[in-house]
Amino acid sequence: MGKITGIAASSGRVAGRAFRIGPAAVKNPVDNLTESNCLNTANDEHFLEAYTTVHNRLATHARDNAIFAAHLEILEDLKERIQIQIMDENRDAVTAVRNTCEEVCALFAGIEDDYLRARSDDIVDICEQLIAALTSKTENPFADMPSGSIILADNLLPSDTLMIDLSKLAGIALKKGSINSHLAILAKNNAIPLVLAVGDGLDEISEGNMIVVDGDKGQIISNPDTALVQELTHLRTIPEKTDPAPAITEDGEHIEVYANAGSFFDVEKAISRGAEGIGLLRTEFIFMQGTRFPDEDEQYTIYSECAKTCKNKPLTIRTLDIGADKQLPYYSIDPEENPAFGLRGIRFSLAFPDIFKVQLRAVLRAAVHGNIRLMFPMITSVAEYNNACIVLENCKQELQKEGKPFAKTLSPGIMIETPASVFLADELAPIVAFFSIGTNDLTQYVLAVDRENPYSENACDSFHPAVIKSLTRVAEAAKIYGTEVSVCGEMASDPQATPILLNLGIRKLSVTSLSIPSIKEKIRKQVIKPPLS
C-alpha cells in the first residue's frame, strides 16, 4: 500500500477504480493560446465548427420549409460580421456572436416596417443556435465513466460536475484545488469524498487501478489491500442522517439551523434532513445547468417549486453571483486579470440590468407561493444596495402594470463578504432586511488570500483574528439596529466555530445540509455567555 497526502476537503472513505480526466478535457483549448493571432485563429476555427453544425442542420430542413431557408440565408449573411469581430476586434467566438446579434438587432429596431422589424427574432434564434453549438462540449469526458469510479484530475470546475453521473461516482482526487472552492462545497453537499492538492504524486496512479480516497484524513491509498477494499463499499453511500428537532442550547436559546443549496434537489434534501429554512440558494448553480440564460418563466417555475418544497419555511434566494470560479458555460466575460476582484456578484447584475431584471421579476412572482427572501451578493456600499433596490422597485412597478401577481413587500437583505461591507455595517444595518455573513469570501478579501489557491490553504483561515474581529463588528452593528444576522459561509458548518459564533451573538447558521445533525448536536451542548454589550 502506498499513501499520497493531500488536503481533506469532503469527508468519507471509499474504494474505487481510478478514472483519469486529462487537463484538456476540462479546459477550453482556446484558453491555452497566448499569442493573440493564434488566439484569433483558434477562435475563428471554433466559430467555423459551430457555423458548420448549424448550417448543416438548417440546410437539411431548408429544402421543404421556407422559414428555415430564410434562416439559412440570414446565417450566411451573419458569418462575415462575426468573423470580423473575431479577427479584427479580438473577440472570443461567443462574444463575437453576441455582439453581432446586438448590432444587427439594433439595425432592425430602427426599421419602420413592422414585418421587417420582427425579423430580429430570427436573428436572435440563429445566434442562440450558434452559441449553443459553441458552448456545448462536443464530448462529455465523463460519459464512459464506469460505476464505482474515482475521478483523478488536475482540477475540476463546478460546471464540470454537471456532466458527471453521480450514481457512478465513488470519490474525487485532484492535483490542485482548494478547500474553499465551489467544487469542494458541491462535493460536501453531495457527500462525495474529496481529497485535493495531492500534487504530482497523482500521476503515479494508473487508469483503472483500485485506490482508496480518504476524505477524512486527506489521503489517497494506492494498491490498498483486499481487506481494506472489502471494508469500503465500491459505491458511495450517502449517510442519510436527519435531525428535524430544533437546536436549543443547554441554557434554552433556540439557534436556527438553515441550509445552503444550489438546486431544487438540494432544497428537497436539506428540508428532509431537518433544515429550518434555506439560508442561501446559490442561483448561479441553477444558471450553470442550461445552455443559455434561463428566461423569466423558467426561473419563476424553479423558484416557486423550491418555495413550495420549503412549505412555509424561509427560502433565501441570492441573486446571481457569477465570476471568478463560477462561470456560466454559455457566457464569457471578457478575460480579467483578477477575476475574484472583477465583474461578479451585484456588480455584474447592476452592469447588466436586463439579466438582473429577469431574475428579480421571477423571484417577485415566485414569492407569492411561499416564504421567499431575497439577498444581494458582494455588496460594497450603500449606493450599490440602493441601486439594486431601484431596479427591484422598477420590476415591481412593471409587474403591477402588467397585472401579474407578485410579493409587494419583498425587501432584500445582503451578504456581508467584503471588507467594505464590514466597515459600513453600521450604515447598512438600518436599511437592509438582514445580514448574512459569507465567511468564504470575507476571509479571502480580509486576508488577501485566494480561496481557490491550494498553496494558501493554511493562510485562508476563517479563525484568523482579523476575520473574527470583522464578524464582531458586524454582529455589534446588527445588534444596535435590531437587524437579523446569520452566517452562511463554510465556517457555519464547522462545529469548532459554533461556540465562537454563538458568543458573538449570532443566532442563525446556514450550513451544508449534511452537517445539519452535527451542528445541531454541537449547539445543544453550548451554554451561551451573554453576548457582547
Ligand code: PEP
Ligand atoms: C461566502 O462567500 O461565504 C458565500 C457563502 O458565498 P459563495 O461561497 O457562494 O461565494
Ligand code: MG
Ligand atoms: Mg461569496
